[in-house]
Amino acid sequence: MLKKVVSIIAILMSGYHLYAGAFGAPEAMMHRSIHLSFTLVLVFLVGFTSGQKRTWGKNGLDVLLLLLTLISVGYIFLQYEYIVTRYPYVHPVSRWDFWMGVILTLILLEASRRMIGLALPLTAIGFLLYALFGNHLPGLMRHTGFSVDTIIDQLYLTTEGIFGIPLGVSATYVILFVIFGAFLEQSGTGQFFMEFATSLVGGAKGGPGKISCVSSSLFGTISGSAVANVMVDGWLTIPLMKRTGFKHDFAAAVEATASTGGQIMPPVMGAAAFVIAEYTGISYINICKHALIPALLYYLALFMAIHFEASRTGLSGVPKEERPRMKSVIMTKGHLFIPLVVIIYFMLAGYTPMYACIYATLAVVLIAFVRADTRMGLMKILGALEFGAKNMLPVAAACACAGIVVGIINLTGLGLKFTSFILFIAGDSLAPALIFTMIAGIILGMGLPTTAAYIVQAALLIPALIKLGVPVIAAHLFVFYFAIISAITPPVAMAVYAAAGISGSNIWKTGLAAMKAGATGFIVPFMFVYGPSLLLIGSPGSIIITVISASIGVILLSAGLMGWFLKEARLLERAILVAGAIFLIKPGLWTDLIGVGLLIVVVLLQKYWHRSG
Numbered sequence: 001m002l003k004k005v006v007s008i009i010a011i012l013m014s015g016y017h018l019y020a021g022a023f024g025a026p027e028a029m030m031h032r033s034i035h036l037s038f039t040l041v042l043v044f045l046v047g048f049t050s051g052q053k054r055t056w057g058k059n060g061l062d063v064l065l066l067l068l069t070l071i072s073v074g075y076i077f078l079q080y081e082y083i084v085t086r087y088p089y090v091h092p093v094s095r096w097d098f099w100m101g102v103i104l105t106l107i108l109l110e111a112s113r114r115m116i117g118l119a120l121p122l123t124a125i126g127f128l129l130y131a132l133f134g135n136h137l138p139g140l141m142r143h144t145g146f147s148v149d150t151i152i153d154q155l156y157l158t159t160e161g162i163f164g165i166p167l168g169v170s171a172t173y174v175i176l177f178v179i180f181g182a183f184l185e186q187s188g189t190g191q192f193f194m195e196f197a198t199s200l201v202g203g204a205k206g207g208p209g210k211i212s213c214v215s216s217s218l219f220g221t222i223s224g225s226a227v228a229n230v231m232v233d234g235w236l237t238i239p240l241m242k243r244t245g246f247k248h249d250f251a252a253a254v255e256a257t258a259s260t261g262g263q264i265m266p267p268v269m270g271a272a273a274f275v276i277a278e279y280t281g282i283s284y285i286n287i288c289k290h291a292l293i294p295a296l297l298y299y300l301a302l303f304m305a306i307h308f309e310a311s312r313t314g315l316s317g318v319p320k321e322e323r324p325r326m327k328s329v330i331m332t333k334g335h336l337f338i339p340l341v342v343i344i345y346f347m348l349a350g351y352t353p354m355y356a357c358i359y360a361t362l363a364v365v366l367i368a369f370v371r372a373d374t375r376m377g378l379m380k381i382l383g384a385l386e387f388g389a390k391n392m393l394p395v396a397a398a399c400a401c402a403g404i405v406v407g408i409i410n411l412t413g414l415g416l417k418f419t420s421f422i423l424f425i426a427g428d429s430l431a432p433a434l435i436f437t438m439i440a441g442i443i444l445g446m447g448l449p450t451t452a453a454y455i456v457q458a459a460l461l462i463p464a465l466i467k468l469g470v471p472v473i474a475a476h477l478f479v480f481y482f483a484i485i486s487a488i489t490p491p492v493a494m495a496v497y498a499a500a501g502i503s504g505s506n507i508w509k510t511g512l513a514a515m516k517a518g519a520t521g522f523i524v525p526f527m528f529v530y531g532p533s534l535l536l537i538g539s540p541g542s543i544i545i546t547v548i549s550a551s552i553g554v555i556l557l558s559a560g561l562m563g564w565f566l567k568e569a570r571l572l573e574r575a576i577l578v579a580g581a582i583f584l585i586k587p588g589l590w591t592d593l594i595g596v597g598l599l600i601v602v603v604l605l606q607k608y609w610h611r612s613g
Contacts, residue, residue, distance in 0.1 A: 010389035035171035101156030112401035161407030166399035182388035206310025207317030212237035216258035229259030252503035253513035301520035308562035422464035445486025453483035531587025553584030
């Protein structure tokens with residue numbers, strides 16, 4: 001019975017947001033409160049239906065948290081007129097305001113712990129402690145001091161804290177794309193992507209690895225989560241790679257790296273892309289445009305890394321009898337590509353992401369009816385609505401909890417302090433600031449979801465990069481990329497953990513292999529900061545030259561790291577390949593000429609030195 005209640009609430013959550021997206025949402029505070037209500041109720045109800053053995057204590061705690069959720073968020077609905085018309089920090093906080101704010105903050109910390117682990121709640125608690133006791137700190141970190149009432153006012157009674165931009169983006173954009181992804185999955189699009197990739201590249205050298213690369217880049221457009229991508233794709237691709245001769249750790253590394261790149265692959269990037277659009281004022285379709293070339297370079301490097309590894313170890317592709325025919329795949333399921341075309345068309349036509357997503361979701365249902373094996377009946381549609389809402393819970397919880405961090409940063413002025421600190425240590429040089437930001441991004445991303453890691457850095461670090469002359473979009477994408485790439489960076493590499501679990505490989509070996517396969521992800525962000533033409537900023541001629549040289553560069557980088565180019569590369573050749581790659585990836589005429597010169601050197605060495613040796 002309780003499972004049915006959870007299903008009904010999840011369906012209602014998706015239904016409400018589809019209606020709000022199509023016909024207009026209520027005012028910000030109201031809409032975000034409704035979104036958070038659905039989220040928290042489902043978080044605490046899902047515990048009852050998890051199938052795990054439960055005690056009276058656990059049941060009682062969940063019932064209590066559920067009641068407190070209804071009371072603390074319900075208070076906002078009951079006192080809505082008072083809350084939206086009061087002057088923050090001027091009108092005193094009543095005792096009811098205070099206790100309701102405290103309760104909701106504590107509930108939110110527990111909900112995010114259940115959904116995404118301890119890292120983000122502990123980060124939020126750290127910022128709360130800073131707000132309370134930062135007036136006792138020395139030097140730059142010191143602030144004037146804030147009462148508990150002022151902190152609760154900021155977090156609970158305004159749209160600058162819990163109900164701030166991160167939760168607003170979650171309630172307005174992200175959930176619609178998550179629902180869209182759920183409909184694609186229910187229609188069999190995920191399986192279609194796998195069959196399409198298998199028929200396209202399965203027969204090539206190292207075919208199973210290339211299947212993972214292609215299918216994960218496609219599936220990433222509908223999942224937006226590296227770990228989710230691994231868990232869906234990995235159960236098929238990793239055993240296939242192992243069966244055809246790939247080493248266990250390399251097979252897991254390929255899947256982890258391919259799945260991680262899904263969050264930077266347009267047209268449907270991770271949830272943080274919508275937050276970038278909100279913070280920068282740049283339209284979502286333009287965010288996708290700027291991110292396109294770096295994403296393609298990432299996957300080109302991975303594809304070639306697989307090719308060179310397969311060449312070095314003598315691996316073949318999937319046997320012909322095990323590969324579906326491309327014509328058959330397109331004829332039976334090719335129509336499932338159309339919803340992706342629909343969403344791109346409507347965004348290019350100037351529609352809002354919400355409308356584009358709703359039209360695309362409707363297209364999934366209609367187009368799935370073309371064939372009986374993809375057709376979605378009422379139960380599948382309801383299942384997609386339920387699945388979408390449940391998939392949204394970790395993202396919504398993370399966004400609301402990140403709102404606590406952002407609220408404290410804004411209240412205390414910590415963002416300005418960090419900007420001053422970074423400018424102080426960097427001086428007039430951009431390089432130290434970028435390195436500091438990269439390290440911070442990887443460290444934060446190791447423990448936080450991509451969206452939360454990006455949000456924290458957007459408030460703390462990005463203003464400093466912009467003051468040092470970095471274009472706004474380049475600064476935001478720089479932080480975004482390193483928040484994502486942390487998923488394959490040891491010691492805490494969540495995508496690697498998931499893939500290694502499927503493969504049965506050593507985590508450290510898998511992590512190091514993933515860093516080699518995904519090395520482009522560590523280099524390209526620096527390159528598009530120094531040469532924004534990689535973000536399609538500049539004249540058409542400079543963009544074309546940059547894209548060509550960078551493409552050659554990432555191929556050379558993969559060759560150098562994998563130890564194979566035209567033939568097995570010796571240590572000197574590998575060093576020259578990596579050096580040439582860096583020169584070619586960095587935009588500029590002289591760097592390109594040097595890179596081409598080093599490429600010619602390697603070709604000559606491999607052609608003549610090997611022969612003489």
